[in-house]
Amino acid sequence: MIARRPGAGFTIITNQEIYPDHYLMELRREGAGFDASPGQFVNVLAAGGVTDPLLRVPLGIHRIRKNGIALFYKVVGKATGILSRKRKGDPLDILGPLGRGFYPETGEKEEKKINVLVAGGHGAAPLYALAQREREKGKEVAVFLGASTKKHIVLSREFRQLGCRVKTATEDGSAGRKGYVTCLLEDLLKQKNGEFAVYSCGPTPMLARLAELAAEKGIRARVSVDTYMACGTGVCRGCAIMTREGYKLSCTDGPVFYSDEIVWEEKLKGCGE
Amino acid sequence: MTDLTVRIAGKNFKNPVWAASGTFGCGEELERFVDLRNIGAIVTKTVTLGEREGNPPPRVIETASGLLNSVGLENKGAEWFVKNKYPFLKQCGTNVVVSFAAFTPGEWVKCAEILTDGDFPDAFEINLSCPNVSYGAARGLVAQDKRAVEKVLRAVKAVTRVPLIAKLTPNVTDIGEIAVRAESSGADAVAVANTFQGVAVDAETMKPYFKRVVAGLSGPAIKPLALKAVMDAYRQVKVPVVGIGGIMTGIDAAEFMLCGAAAVEVGTATLRDPCSCSRVLEELQEYLKTKGVKKARELTGRAAKQKGLPRAISKNRKRNVI
Numbered sequence: 183m184i185a186r187r188p189g190a191g192f193t194i195i196t197n198q199e200i201y202p203d204h205y206l207m208e209l210r211r212e213g214a215g216f217d218a219s220p221g222q223f224v225n226v227l228a229a230g231g232v233t234d235p236l237l238r239v240p241l242g243i244h245r246i247r248k249n250g251i252a253l254f255y256k257v258v259g260k261a262t263g264i265l266s267r268k269r270k271g272d273p274l275d276i277l278g279p280l281g282r283g284f285y286p287e288t289g290e291k292e293e294k295k296i297n298v299l300v301a302g303g304h305g306a307a308p309l310y311a312l313a314q315r316e317r318e319k320g321k322e323v324a325v326f327l328g329a330s331t332k333k334h335i336v337l338s339r340e341f342r343q344l345g346c347r348v349k350t351a352t353e354d355g356s357a358g359r360k361g362y363v364t365c366l367l368e369d370l371l372k373q374k375n376g377e378f379a380v381y382s383c384g385p386t387p388m389l390a391r392l393a394e395l396a397a398e399k400g401i402r403a404r405v406s407v408d409t410y411m412a413c414g415t416g417v418c419r420g421c422a423i424m425t426r427e428g429y430k431l432s433c434t435d436g437p438v439f440y441s442d443e444i445v446w447e448e449k450l451k452g453c454g455e
Numbered sequence: 456m457t458d459l460t461v462r463i464a465g466k467n468f469k470n471p472v473w474a475a476s477g478t479f480g481c482g483e484e485l486e487r488f489v490d491l492r493n494i495g496a497i498v499t500k501t502v503t504l505g506e507r508e509g510n511p512p513p514r515v516i517e518t519a520s521g522l523l524n525s526v527g528l529e530n531k532g533a534e535w536f537v538k539n540k541y542p543f544l545k546q547c548g549t550n551v552v553v554s555f556a557a558f559t560p561g562e563w564v565k566c567a568e569i570l571t572d573g574d575f576p577d578a579f580e581i582n583l584s585c586p587n588v589s590y591g592a593a594r595g596l597v598a599q600d601k602r603a604v605e606k607v608l609r610a611v612k613a614v615t616r617v618p619l620i621a622k623l624t625p626n627v628t629d630i631g632e633i634a635v636r637a638e639s640s641g642a643d644a645v646a647v648a649n650t651f652q653g654v655a656v657d658a659e660t661m662k663p664y665f666k667r668v669v670a671g672l673s674g675p676a677i678k679p680l681a682l683k684a685v686m687d688a689y690r691q692v693k694v695p696v697v698g699i700g701g702i703m704t705g706i707d708a709a710e711f712m713l714c715g716a717a718a719v720e721v722g723t724a725t726l727r728d729p730c731s732c733s734r735v736l737e738e739l740q741e742y743l744k745t746k747g748v749k750k751a752r753e754l755t756g757r758a759a760k761q762k763g764l765p766r767a768i769s770k771n772r773k774r775n776v777i
């Protein structure tokens with residue numbers, strides 16, 4: 183009679199504010215493994231036993247380990263606020279792994295390509311799992327991190343420790359290149375020839391601009407979209423996103439899509455504009 | 456052993472805790488998380504005659520202990536559904552109730568014909584109450600208009616042997632009156648109720664959050680309102696009432712049964728946790744045991760028969776007054 187729950191049984195081992203307002207939460211699971219792929223997410227119940235918040239919040243899988251995972255989240259509201267107050271030893275009710283990740287299921291060969299990971303704000307969270315996997319395979323990884331100002335740049339240390347080449351961009355120019363993170367990609371694609379595998383996660387207007395840059399070079403980037411979600415399992419049909427084939431669901435068809443699949447609306451400006 | 460079986464619309468169901476339409480897909484989506492055999496019945500996402508792409512995003516937003524949705528009956532159409540989902544549903548190990556909706560009398564009939572496959576499904580849930588679509592020229596819902604309710608139910612009843620559960624809207628002055636009309640027009644049960652209409656506004660942009668402005672509120676926030684709607688319907692009809700609205704626990708389910716529900720549907724709770732239906736059932740069983748109630752169906756209506764309630768009509772004395 184006991185329900186089968188792939189994500190059950192997690193315990194918090196650390197929950198620390200490693201960047202301002204950004205927490206690293208490491209979770210361990212005893213017994214059964216947790217077979218996740220970079221870009222997949224979990225739906226986290228911040229507070230059991232109460233009905234407000236009522237639903238789970240989706241968080242990208244930040245690190246994948248043999249006996250656990252880590253999450254990296256920004257405190258923006260109710261649920262993430264509650265999560266930030268959890269302690270070592272507390273259990274956490276998570277559902278997952280959910281969705282489709284960065285690696286296309288068709289098994290497309292990315293072998294010879296240069297990996298470029300473009301992150302807007304806490305969009306860096308799931309990209310870290312991808313960088314980790316690629317570094318393990320001995321591949322080179324370039325990471326572009328963007329934020330409004332220097333103090334909002336996150337995970338630069340961690341990506342460097344993995345052996346990634348990290349560049350930053352800030353809107354006010356307080357760190358790295360002045361401008362949007364997509365400008366770093368624009369610079370790269372202008373200056374260098376080569377085959378790039380582009381992966382990205384961040385706010386939708388940023389992904390839209392990235393999709394445009396990728397299209398100009400004939401690159402099909404893999405982008406993880408951030409849409410409001412309810413169930414995370416595909417039953418409520420709440421997280422629809424318009425694609426060239428009509429609405430798809432971010433939770434089960436995504437959250438990672440090809441950049442040319444999505445019908446983008448609002449996008450960031452280019453760098454020369 | 457507690458007897459959990461219930462009989463609704465002439466069919467036996469193994470237990471009274473069902474999965475509500477639009478929150479359980481057609482079961483297949485959740486097979487990875489849930490043992491479907493524990494569900495009293497799966498009520499499938501509402502299908503329509505033709506394919507519908509659904510409403511533009513955003514489609515959902517959480518409110519205090521509730522959820523507003525404006526999904527807009529996204530589905531691939533009745534024929535696609537029969538071809539692609541019936542094979543799974545027929546062997547899923549539990550009872551199946553297929554929910555459908557249409558926009559003209561002709562479409563209701565056609566839909567019923569397409570979806571009737573011998574004795575399958577166990578029942579139809581006639582969705583007369585989706586708040587997120589427009590019906591022809593009128594903005595209202597079918598279940599806000601007695602004559603429309605009658606027309607639809609009579610038309611569908613004429614073309615199918617499958618029992619009909621009429622799903623009503625709580626957005627009416629007197630749901631009892633609508634339930635009575637549904638009963639006299641051929642409904643074998645009434646489902647009370649669909650979502651309550653609500654609005655969300657984005658104070659930042661000063662605009663309505665949803666493109667269609669009005670959306671449907673579900674979840675624990677509506678439970679007391681839904682309990683009243685169930686009680687109102689129960690006191691006026693003889694056919695069974697299926698209670699829906701904000702059920703999170705077995706005690707919630709018991710409360711709905713005490714107010715008159717013969718079975719209940721769990722909706723939003725499944726979006727929080729895919730295993731909610733099984734948990735609600737386990738908790739209900741525990742409650743029945745604690746209370747020494749041997750048969751789940753004995754709960755039905757116990758609290759609705761008591762005196763001192765507004766317009767208290769004892770079920771045994773005067774059932775069909777209007």
Ligand SMILES: Cc1cc2nc3c(=O)[nH]c(=O)nc-3n(C[C@H](O)[C@H](O)[C@H](O)COP(=O)(O)OP(=O)(O)OC[C@H]3O[C@@H](n4cnc5c(N)ncnc54)[C@H](O)[C@@H]3O)c2cc1C
Nearest residue numbers: 239240241242254255256258259260261262304307409437
């Ligand atoms: C697939 C996926 C993976 C994600 N991974 C991560 C991650 O790894 N790390 C991380 O920090 N965040 C991630 N997010 C975003 C995260 O889910 C939201 O920040 C979280 O749901 C906010 O919940 P809350 O209750 O704290 O905020 P609320 O109280 O619900 O809202 C606070 C503010 O945040 C806004 N907001 C809420 N949800 C979202 C959303 N999904 N997108 C944009 N704005 C939102 C609200 O409009 C409001 O202004 C991810 C989202 C998705 C869809």
Ligand SMILES: Cc1cc2nc3c(=O)[nH]c(=O)nc-3n(C[C@H](O)[C@H](O)[C@H](O)COP(=O)(O)O)c2cc1C
Nearest residue numbers: 418475476477501524649673674700701702722723
């Ligand atoms: C996301 C969502 C989609 C829904 N879709 C349907 C639907 O297609 N047909 C229907 O009859 N009811 C639909 N409903 C209503 C539910 O079946 C149920 O009547 C309502 O949500 C109240 O129950 P709850 O509070 O347990 O969720 C939907 C509800 C939600 C939250």
